[in-house]
Every structure is written in C-alpha cells, then in structure tokens.
Amino acid sequence: MIYNSLVKPLLFQLDAERAHDLMHHFARKASGSNFLRALAKTIYDYQAPGLTQNIWGLTFKNPLGLAAGFDKNGHIPEIMEAAGLGFIEIGSITGNPSTGNPKPRLFRLPRDRALINRMGLNNDGAKTIVKRLKNKKISIPLGINIAKTHDPKLMGDLAIRDYVHSFKEAQKIADYITVNISCPNTTDGKTFEDPAALGELLSALAIRDDARVVPTLIKFSSDLTKDQLMQLLQVCEAHQIPGYVACNTSSARDNLETPESELKKIGHGGLSGHPIASKSVRIIRWISEATRRQKPIIGVGGVDSFSTALQMMLAGADLLQLYTGLVYEGPGLVKSINRQFVKELKELNVDSIYQLMSAS
Template identity: 75%
Template sequence: MYNSLVKSLLFKLDAEQAHSTIHRFAETASDSGMLKALAKSIYNYQSAKLSQQIWGLTFRNPIGLAAGFDKNGEIPEIMEALGFGFVEIGSITANPNTGNPKPRSFRLPKDRAIINRMGLNNDGAQTVIKRLKNKELSIPLGVNIAKTHDPKIMGDAAIQDYVQSFNEAKKVADYITVNISCPNTAEGKTFEDPSALDELLSALKIRDDARLVPTTVKFSSDLTKDQLLQLLEICEDHRIHGYVACNTSSSREGLQTSKAKLDNIGRGGLSGKPIANKSVQIVEWISEATKGQKPIIGVGGIDNFSTALKMILAGADLLQVYTGLIYKGPGLVKSINRQLLHELDELNIKSIHQLVKAFD
C-alpha cells in the first residue's frame, strides 16, 4: 500500500512537507491505542533469535530508527509499534533552534537518496527530555546530542553546550550518541578535529564514571581510514562504549541525479543508498581497530536486506534506517527482520552474533 498509494501522494509534496505530514499522522497514531495495535498487527515482526543483549539492554531486533526522523521525541511509541528494536531521537541541542531557511531537504529519486541541510532544528534539550519522561517504551531509547546551531557558540562555549545536552539526556536515555560533525569554530572546524574531540570527551567525563549511561560517538562518512583511526584512538582512551557509523556525506560522487539539479540544490548532507558502501567500509574499519570488542551501530544507505547483511558482516551489531523508510515505507523493518531470521534458520544458527563466523 505504501509504494502503490501513500508514496505517490507524499512525493507530490516537497521532502520536508511530506515528512511533516507523516510526522503529524504518527503523533496522532502514538496517542491512539487502536492505531498502535493496528500498526503492530501489520508491521511488527519479532523472534527470540533476533534479540541481543548490548550494554545491559535488550534489543529485541537489530533494526533501529536513526536520529533525524524524530528530532523532538514526539513519536517513539508508534515506532515501537511498527516493529523497531530501538529508537534514537534528536539531534537535540542545548538551545532550541529553528534551523536553516527552507527549502532545506531534497529528494534524489534516481539515487534513492536525500540531501538535507536542516540545521539541527529542534525544541532544545530541556524541552525534549521533559517530553520523553512521559513516554512509555519497552525498547531502548537513544538520545543523539549535537552543538547548538549558532556560529557564536564555539571553543569552550561549544563544549559546555554539549555538556548541558549530555546532562539532560542522561535523565532519560538508555544510551547517548555524541554527534561530532558539528562546526566548532568560525573556520568550520568540527569535533572530528582530534584535539577538539579530546577536549569534548574530557569534559563529558565518560571514562571517570563506570555507571554512566552508555555513550557512543557518531562519525562522518567522509573520513579517511587514517583520520578515523586517529579519532578511534582518542575515543578508546576515553573508554567510549560504542560507535555509530555513519553520518551523511558532503560528496556527490557517482550520483545518477543530474549535475544541474545538484547545483540547484546546493550544499547539504547526502544520505541513502549512495553512501551504503562508505558506511559499510567505515564499520569494517572500526570493527578491525577495536577487534570487535565495541558495539557498532551501522547506519547509512540501508534500504534492503542485502545491505543490512553486508553491514552486519562488516561488524555492526545493530542497524538504523531513515532514508530507506522514505523510499520503501514502514514495511522495510519487517522485511529485513524476516529475511534475517530466514538467514539464521538456513544457516542453522541461533543468533546474529554467529552470522559473521558462519560466513568466514
């Protein structure tokens, strides 16, 4: 039904209008026991074989909702009903922000991709966390934090901005993701600068408290292997609990969309199918560097079972989808989980962790 009717209607709207329409319906559904029950009966697909224990949390299946879809923590209940194994809200920032001027989100249908420059629009950490306190979930909740989108906030002020959001997130989050691809200086330097990352993680005091909420770092998809390894060394020194790979890309290489259309769209982060190979590669580099000892959430271009399996075999313990939902609809989650279970049964293995060995 999504591909035959809903998608065609939504694609008549611009990308952000379509998202807002879906979001308003999801808010209504989240408040309706009947609609949640209906969503669960159609889309929810679970099996004990898909369940994993990570960071002391139970993930009943490996497919999560990526940050960006529910920035303000308004619809996690309906996402649970749709069969997600976990949800990650945000990015949230210390101060509320309306983001960049519109239009700021663009579809690339030929590439099954999106370019966005939303500008971290959100209600602010305090408001979002207060809202989340009233949500009842039985799946893990991740909170993605970033620096407030304000060029005047940089240096030490940028670090304190993160600390404020981090302290708010700890009140409700089952895990926290630190998004480090955010400008830190007037020159546009991000927290993927090694010295800036070291200062940030020192301020968050992750290695000083073993009881801290599990904390992950989310990397850009545009890092070279050497850059990534340098950042991983810093993260490991600070005893980061896991990693999320990857964020969007600034590259336009290899796209089928015309150069004229891309030039008209302008800057923004590319997500969806074109960054899948990059994301799989970075997951593999992280897994190799950490000897498979740190949980990895693979995200970026997952829109079918084949890509999901590649991500798991590269070293991802959990997966996230967003752009894939736009092109494939909510049935994507059930489809991947069902095919993943079929793969486990075909190989006569009992858990996702055994998949990598089965393919060796």
C-alpha cells in the same frame, strides 16, 4: 504494498519537508491512539528469538532501529515501536532550541534513492525534549543523539559547555547517548572531528571517569579517510568509549545518477541513503578491525534492503538504523529485513544474529 502504491506517490508530489511534516502529524496522532498502535503492530511488527541481543546491558528485540533525524523532538516513539523497530534514537538535540536553516532544506534524489538535507539541527532544545520523553511509554531502548547548538558564536569552551548541558539532560532519560561530532549542516561548518577538540570534549563529558555514565557512543562522518578515523578512534579508545555509530551523512556527491545541474540547484547539504551505503560499510569494517570486534557498532547510512543490512552486519555492525530507507520503502521495510534475517539464520543453521556475525 499500500505505501509504495498509494501513500508514497502522494507524498512525493509534495515538497520533501512538507511530506515529512505531514507524516509526522499522522504519526503523532497514531502514537496517542491505542487502536492505531495496535493496528500498526498487527501489520508491521515481526519479532523472533534469534533476533534478540543484549548490548550495553540493554535488550534489543531486533537489530533495526530508527536513526536520529527522523524524530528530532521525541514526539513519536510509541508508534515507531509498534511498527516493529528494536530501538529508537531521538535527536539530534542541542543545548538551546533552534529553528535550523532557511527552507527549502530537504530534497529528494529519487533516481538515487537518496536525500540531501541541510536542516541545521532544528529542534526544541534538550530540556524541553527530555521533559517530553519522560511522559513516553516504550519498552525498547531509547537513544538520544546530542550535537552542538546551531550557533557560530558557540565555539571552543562555549561549544563544550553546550554539549555538556545536553549530555546531562539526556542522561535523565536515555538508555544510551550518541555524541554527534560530525554534523556538516551548520553555518560555521565546525565539527569535533579534530582529535585535540574531540579529546577536550570527551574529557569534559567525563565518560571514562564516571561508571554511572549512560553508555555513550561516538558518531563519525562517512567522509573520513582511514587515517583520520584511526586518529579519532585512538582518542575515543583512550576515553573508553563503549561503542560507535557509523556513519553520518556525506558532503560528497560521488557516483550519483541525479544530473549535475539538479545537484547544483539544490546546493550543499548532507547526502543520505543508498549512495553512501558502501562508505558506511567501509567505515564499519575499519572500526571493527581497529577495535578487534570488541566494541559494538551501530551501522547507519544507506540501509534500504536486506542485502545492504547483511553487508553491514558482516562488516562488523551489531545494530542498524534506518531513515532514508523508510522514506523510499515505507514502514514494511523493517518487517521485511527482520524476516530475511531469520531466514538467513535458518539457512546457516545458527540460532542467533550474534552467531551470524561471529561466523563472518
């Protein structure tokens, strides 16, 4: 209530990236304060036995996690855990540090409860971020999202070596790793969503050949056709990928209430939030059906209500991630959705979130 009535109106008077930086500044202070972490836990934390799942040998106390992009540099995992999240994904991190694209590069679409970003993978670099995370003390699973350094000169073998460097760094600290093959916000616009290129990348990461590799997931774009997705899944399944993240931001501008003139003024970038929820649900369902529900899926992209969260779970998601929903609804969204999941379990007379999905 405080967020929507007081904090959000103030933040929304600021440029979107400046508001994000201001909240991060406060969150960094809160992460280092025993008092503020305890206060956040008292206000926002909500756990229940029925929400717990064991996936990839990891215990998730509830299905809601922080999506990559919110805490790119690993500064605030402690306060995000205190706010009730079940897991956290840091990044995207890249082999080399990057300042990203020129500003402005983050924009709100309030009518659509959406964001457009073209941040350009700004981050402190894999080595620095991993070193920072070694000093963080959290008790929930930590994911690290890796991507190719924002540098058009890094193509082919150089791009793969860049990924491998980040992958090896991430393995030092991550409970799971997400390979982001679909970021649209780089100058060269290249991704690894070409089946041959993806095969080369996965061979270099040697996920299939090394049992010691941290559980490694692939994150897909929301703009894939079913045929494109099936081709990529075939490559992934051949490399024994243990799970998937669906999905990344969209380059499309379909069915938005924001005026066309405003969209043109903003320009290119990845669309996130409520408008891409239906795309995410569709991609989740396609992956679930193709893998016969044998591979865990993290659903992301438009989770801003219990209704959307439930749709994603029933489509085949095992876990969910939030980012844009937190911007529009505030940290109370996590507690609200988890409470409603528990209510749903009671109404259906089932004991766990797993049984809820199995019944769909």
